[in-house]
Amino acid sequence: MTTTHGAHGICLSLLSSLSLSLMAALCSHPALAAETDSAPATRTLIQAGKLFDAHTGKLRSNQTIVIEGEQIVSVGAHQDGKPGDTVIDLSNATVLPGLIDAHTHLTGEPKFGYEELGISTPRAALTGAKNARITLLAGFTSVRDVGAPAYADVALRDAIDAGDVPGPHMIASGAALGITGGHCDNNLQPYEAHAQADGIADGVEGVQKKVREVIKYGASVIKFCATGGVLSKGDDPEASQYTFDEMKALVADAHRLGRKVAAHAHGGDGIILASEAGVDSIEHGSYIDAKGIATLKKNGTYMVPTIYLNTWLLDNADKIGLPEFYLKKEKAVAAVSFKNMSNAIKAGVKIAFGTDAAVYPHGLNARQFAMYVQMGMTPAQAIQSATVNAADLLGWADQTGALDAGKWADIIAVSGDPLADITLLENVQFVMKAGAVYKNNVAK
Structure with missing residues (x-):
């Protein structure tokens, strides 16, 4: 026990006794005690x-x-x-x-070809902060962001969650997985640059390790490229990339570690292989055919048709200086994707709304609703694709998607x-x- 000596000590002792008495009196009054315990909730x-x-x-x-x-x-x-x-x-x-966009790239802008090489990771993150605000004000209160350089999307998600910048609730993939030389690789530089994208992994062991790596650095969903793409050099959107065994290993590790899997897939074979491997969603689906539609329905795989970007790209190709090797593939995909995606919608494939915003300016996401209606949805179904359906795909059905x-x-x-x-x-x-x-x- 500590003893306080002298006049100063006596005063402190008296004050302490008075404080205790006052606190006891206050807390003994029922009304005052209730106010002390908790303030009334504001509504x-x-x-x-x-x-x-x-x-x-x-x-x-x-x-x-x-x-x-x-x-x-x-x-x-x-x-x-x-x-x-x-x-x-x-x-x-x-x-x-609030609307949900299940396929965005908030840290990206419609800058293509060799212009992409001049964008640093810090610049991409700052761009993401701008686009997060634009997307939120456009009515999209949740997004699934599927691919960004050096985990700039993870940093953006964490900044939004911390209240540092305004933006939607965000699921982030970090680096998208892909094969060497495939759609998710960096194919714009020559051999002597030894350039390779962050998510490149080959072979069963390679993809297992890469899944664990991107989760280590903050990925809350796994994105991989099952086929070639449009806005990439030297690959074919119709060609499969990962083997079935690689896809199965990738999906198994992701699911075991609590992450859903989104597969970029344009070509028919890649769509089928990815669905059979157990992915949660097929992104794009440009060349989907009757067999692919049947496979997605059998497995309950979502499709995320990113259709409006074709219209915007072709309308603005000259203005943005879209490289010819991109434009050629874009014209081929645009010629078939509307009909093929429409067939999937009319056949009853599960659809979640996603736009690939960054291929065109952020904030224009909602222009895609009218195209979904043109492809066979009712307006209510189009809205449901961006609410209850998208929430289900994201694994957030208990948190958002309905009032x-x-x-x-x-x-x-x-x-x-x-x-x-x-x-x-x-x-x-x-x-x-x-x-x-x-x-x-x-x-x-």
């Missing part, structure tokens, strides 16, 4: 004139969404706010779940009825992510 109420039910694909009228903190606590018939509530009047708008109690308060609104005019989603007026309002231009 935000969104008054929705129309609300899109992502489960049924229908609109509900005069609904109130009650939010506490980052989560929705209830959705139901109109109710008035209580004293202390924040009320957001969206009675003249249609309210929807349900317990999910993140990720909410957007548009003026008018998007089931009558899907292009309204290209001009989102209200954006809330995790209970925070980032945009509100809804007319009163």
Whole structure:
């Protein structure tokens, strides 16, 4: 026991006794004790004139969404706010779940060919911060980012999660896996540069090690190139790249370590091999045929049709200086992909919305909805592809994709009825992510 001596010590002792007595008196009063234990929860109420039910694909009228903190606590018939509530009047708008883009490259821009070689990783990360904000304000509150240099996407995700920069909830792949000389490699430089992309791995042992490596450095999804691509030199979009044994080993390790797998695949054989190997999604699917469609349906594999990029690239090829060796492949893919993807949609393949934004400017993501409708979806199905379907693909169905109690308060609104005019989603007026309002231009 410590003893305090002298007049100063006596004063401290008296003050200590008085403080204890005062605290005891305060805590003994029921009302004051309750205030000390916890402050009353603050609520935000969104008054929705129309609300899109992502489960049924229908609109509900005069609904109130009650939010506490980052989560929705209830959705139901109109109710008035209580004293202390924040009320957001969206009675003249249609309210929807925040949209999800399952195929983005936030750290990239539409810069192709040898111009790509001059972009440093720090520059890519700063570009990503700009594009994250643009994407969020366009109404996309969640994205799956599938490929970035030197884990710039992982750094961006972590910065968003820390509140350092505004942006959507983000799943990041880090380096995309690919074979030596394939679509995911760096094929623009000559031999003496000894240039190789971060995700290159060959053979069963090689892909197993690379999966573990990208997870070590922060990947929350695994992306690999099952076929050649369009915006790459010296490869064929229709040709398979990894062998079936390599794909099986890659997928098995990823799934065992708790990561889903996205396979870039344009060609028919690569689509089938990747689906049979157990991937969670096929990205693009340009040359998918009847056998590929049947395989995806049998295995329950999602397809992410990135169709709008063809329109934008061909319309802007001269303006952006698209190299001829890219343009030739782009024209060939664009000539067949709309019909093939339409066949997959009409046949009932599971579809999740994804755009490949970075091939065209970020923020234009919602232009793809109209093309999904042109390919055979109803407007409600197109919206569901970017809400409940995409949330299921990402493994986030318990957190987002619908306006349900317990999910993140990720909410957007548009003026008018998007089931009558899907292009309204290209001009989102209200954006809330995790209970925070980032945009509100809804007319009163």
